[in-house]
Amino acid sequence: MFVDRLLSAFSIRAKVLLVLVPLVMILAAVGVVSLQATGLLQSRLRLSSEVLETLSGFRDVSESMNRFLAQSSTENRDEALASLNRQGATMLSLQEAAADVGSDTRALESSESAMSAIADSMDRMWSLHNDELSIRHDLTANLTEIKRVAADLELAAVKIRAQVRNQENSGKTMLREATRSIDTASIMQRLSENLVNLPAGAMQTPEEQQQALMIKKAMKTVKRVVATGDDGQAVANLEQAISRIVAGSGLDSAFLHSLGIDLNAFAPRLRNDAIQHMIEGTHAVRALDKSLAESETLVAAVASVSQDADSIEIEINNLLRAASPENQKRLVEQLTKLTRDTVAVGGVASSLPDFHKMEEILFLQGDAIQQNTEKLVKIAEGRQAQYADADKTVQSIWKNLVSFASTQEHDAHRESDFARLLSTAATVAGVLVALLAGLGLMATLRAPIERIAKRMQGLATGDLQSDIAGCQRKDEIGDMARALEVFRGNAVSKLEVEARAENDRKMADQERTDREFERAQLEKEVSSAVQTLGEALSRLARGDISQTIDRHFHPNLEQLRRDFNHSLSVLRDTVSHIDENTQQIKWGTNELFKASDDLSRRTERQAASLEETAAAVEQVTATVRNSSENACETQAFVSAVKEHAEGAAIIVTDAINAMGRIQDASYKIGQIIGLIDTIAFQTNLLALNAGVEAARAGDAGKGFAVVAQEVRELAQRSSAAALEIRHLISESSSEVAVGSDYVGKTGDALHSIAASIVQISDRIDQIVSSSREQATSLAEINNNVNVLDQGTQQNAAMAEQTNAAAKTLSDQTVELSERLAGFKLTDHRTAHLESLAA
Template sequence: MLKNESIRGGQTIGRVLTIRTSAILASIVILLAASVLVGVARYAEVRGQIGSDNYNRIIEQKDLVADVLPPPSYVIEAYLHVLAAVIDPSAAARELEEFNAHKTEYLERLGHWRTSDVGAEIKRLVLNDSPLALDAFWREAETTLFPLLLKQGARDEAAIKASLGRITTAFEAHRAVVAKIVEAAVSAQGSIEAGVAEEMGWILMLELTVVIAAAIILAALIAGMFKRVIRPLDRISTYTSRLAAGEDEGDVPYRDRSDEIGRLARSVQVFKNAAQDNLDRQRQIAAEREENARIRQEADARIVAQAKASAEAIEKLGQALRTLAEGDLTCTIDVQFHPDFETLRQDFNHSVGKLQSAMQAISSNGDIIRGASGELLTASDNLAQRTERQASAVEQTAAAVEEVTKSISLTAGNADEAGRTVRHTGEAAERAGNVVRQAVAAMADIEEASHNIANIIAIIDEVAFQTNLLALNASVEAARAGEAGKGFSVVAQEVRELAQRSAAQAREIKTLIANSNALVSTGAELVGETGRTLETIVAEVRNVDVNVSSIVSAVKEQATSLKEINRAISDIDNNTQQNASMAEQATAAGHSLAGEVESLARMLGQFRLAGNTPVRSGHAASAGEPRQHRPAPRATGNLAVRQDAWTEV
């Protein structure tokens, strides 16, 4: 019973879950299984790499290096350098350097082991016991042995031997600690390898369990996919093939499922229903096709009858149109057409009647147009003659005004030129006045400079007088000096003569400057008088310029007024010429209108109207013959003639 309930529950779940959901769940399960396998494999790789071949090869290489090179934590090389220094004291300095280098390397490796993940016992031996045993070793070598070996002079062999013994004792203690470290490390390595081997055993069991579980889940997923997807698709494919062959297999299977197979089955059911509807529709179309064939036969019979009636109507209409083309406007179609074409016959008769009425109206208006055109020709001829006389008079008036305008313009130009000449004269006089004022200022400057020069010359005269006195005193002193002052006396005499000549020349220059000052004063007065005269001339020239400018302005205004009068007369002349041209055009239009009226009358004579009489073709009235039976209509708009326009010029 429980088994049946579980089966029904599984089927219910299978119906609820879609194929997409099932595929997603299967993919998730497979990914989880793969992830577990990968994780277990990675964990096994990390935890079990100690016993691998690569690990063993790496250990062998490290063992080889350890066998070849002594480790830094074992100070045997430092001890060897101590022994080498004792054997060869000459190399003690070099051996001391090597000893210190090994000590530095040992201390650096102690820092490495402080942060390493080794057992507490091993770390105690490496970090506590070994350095404690080596303290005496380092101290004895650095403070006692090497100073004895590096000491100059005779060697103290007893002291060296005693110090070497203490170093050897310290090294042996260190060596014992190293042996304990090696024993503890080998023991710890064995324990680690045993734990790894045990851990690898249960990791392998876990991998096998995961692989078997994944294989079972994958097989279950494949079986479920075959049952829920492949087999239903095969049945639906077979049903669709039979349905396409025309076989009725009933309802589509799996329509009650809620997954993609159910939707596919329902879609196939829709196609089946559509195919059934299509078959019913084709039967209905066949019935409608038969009904349409019957209706088409009846329509063809009606079309034949209508075509016959149409041919008869066209024949009658053609005869009437040919009669109408011959000019007989009295023709009508009296035979009734088929009801479909009866409207066409009535429209033709109505159109012929309208055309006949229009032709009669045109014929009756032709006489009126002929009379009006005769009167229009007479008026146009009179207007053309009067306009020609008026145009000739206006042209003469325009020529006379043009001559007056040219004369006034020439006078204005001459007056303007005279104004410019006067202005130029005034400007030249002003410039001359400026020059005279500058000359007066220059004369004043020259007079002042002459006074300054006179003062300077007076100073020079006074200096020459003082120099003469000094030279005279120098001559007297030279004479007193006797023979020793002769040379100085000669020089003093020359200076005295030079001073006298300078005084004479200064007096002459002073006289000349005084004469120049008198002439400059006279010239300044004359130049000033000239300046005042020029100022008077400039004032008079300005008055003349003002008067000439007034004359020029008046002449220009007269010239402008005459030009405006000339333009007005020119416009009147142009308008008169245009009027004459328009009168000639009106006359020509009147003659053309008379000809067209006569041509229209002849054309109307070709038509036959009611009463079986052709239209009368009259002759146009002569241009000068008045019509007594009806006055000519008054022209309006642009063609209207003003009564005052007929006055003789």
């Protein structure tokens, strides 16, 4: 109590300051000690951080050096040097920080001097890289030249082989053409025999027509064998005759017999030409056997050189990726193989142009590649040695920095222990002072505050009469007591105000009750009006439009009642008018339906009659048209017979003349047959000699032996055919004399037939003219009847459509009347509607 009275004249702020000043002084002392310790620790931590940063930087230096060694580019070199320079600046900063805290800097100075050695190693590695780039460029040029020469060799060898194969193909083509010519000659011979032996009056057979088609395809070879002078014209005539046989244009036996003689003349010449070509082709193919083998050997040897060039390219790429002695040894082995294969090409390259120059280029480029790769391996080893020295230096710097960091860690622990001891002592002193100051404040502040709190609880329970103690105090507790006194006066005033507010509330409740009564009255009137309007709308929905709303509504709703009554009146008038019009439409529709039905029946009967008439006219027209066509065909047939008869007379005259020429030609053919027999004998001897030569040649002459045997058989068949032709010519001479007499008699008969045919043709012309006129008239009548029939059918269809439309309109009118009957109008209008609906 004494302390409270002593300190009551002072404010709480002064009391707190009086207690806190010693505490603050102690805390200040603790802060000064902690600041000193923190400064020491921060210096040590900053130094340790710079050491760690330096270690991390040297790791970056090592990585950048590895990248530069793996890929020596300007960017990687600049990056490594920049990383090394950054580490130099960091090392200087680390030395300054160590000197500030009094640490030993000898290890840092040794590391700084070692960094200059790393820079020198980087410069030497860069110089070796430039030398390596130059060697790589030379290797690329050497390889490109080898690849070019190998490609040129391969191209030249392939060209030589292609030339030899083209010559071989030319010889084989000549043999194939000769074989086809022999086959064509055989077909000519068989066709000639068939045509010469053809009986009088017979036509060509399908087999002969097929043989003629094969000869036509081979006419190009025939033209090549015989292409000038009279023989050329004979070939042209033969080609025309063969085309006529292929077309099957109904040739007679005389023409076919003459064609057989022509074919017999051309077949030996075509066969002799084929034999000559076969001999030339065989010699050409045999002469190319050695050249073809040499060209294949040359292509294979050049292919080996090209493969060696590809293998050298692969080994060079391997060496450029890893310049090791093993890769260089494998490359030298491939170069040796290239030299060996190039020498092998020289042994078979007698036909290869400029080979010695290409060989010299390959040898020179191979030697250059071997020298450059040896230099490249030495450069790679030198770069690896320089990198090892630089990496060893980096490792030594790393060890120095690790040792320096351990020293700094030991010093930091020692200074941290000293700072921790000072902080603990200052903290204990501060706690003691704080306890004493707290007890003093509690003694001077607790009792007055408890009295004020108890009086505040009394005010809260409604005790407004008791006095408040402490109002005379000069500190903050006195201010609180005086403020509490003001609160007590305000509470008394509040009670008075609440009494007046209760009186005002009761008056407001009375006024609200009056307003609610007036609103209920208004809602009742509106509800009545809505109910009346709803009943009127229900009647309207049921079709009752006879009653209006007669009871008046509230003034605000009266206009709605008048509008509803007006709308209902307009709707009644509209329904009445629609119903009257509907009845009129119904009556008119019934009349239209009856008229349309009558018109439809009449039109159908008329259409049936016209259809029967059109059918009858069409039948007559068809009959007349058929007669006219038959007459025209008869006229054409008679004209053709007339022309054939006139032509036959001319042919008979020509045949008589031809008989004389045939007799003359028979003698000449006999002479030719003797010559053919002689040629066949000589050909048989040549074929026999060729078979002997083919047998001597062994396997290489087997094909030629087969050809020689075929030639012998052809010669034998030619000799037999010549004998048969000579016998046939003797027989044909006697038959020609008899045929001449018959042909003369046939000419006289044909002249008489032609005169009779002329008279028949005149009569048929008159019949055809009359039939055409009748057909034209009947066609016009038929067209007119068809037009009438189509018009009648269209009219019938339109009448049916009109009848259907009238029926539909009548049904819809009845439906509309039934719907209008559902409306309820005034009494007299309702009666009128019901009478109309009935």
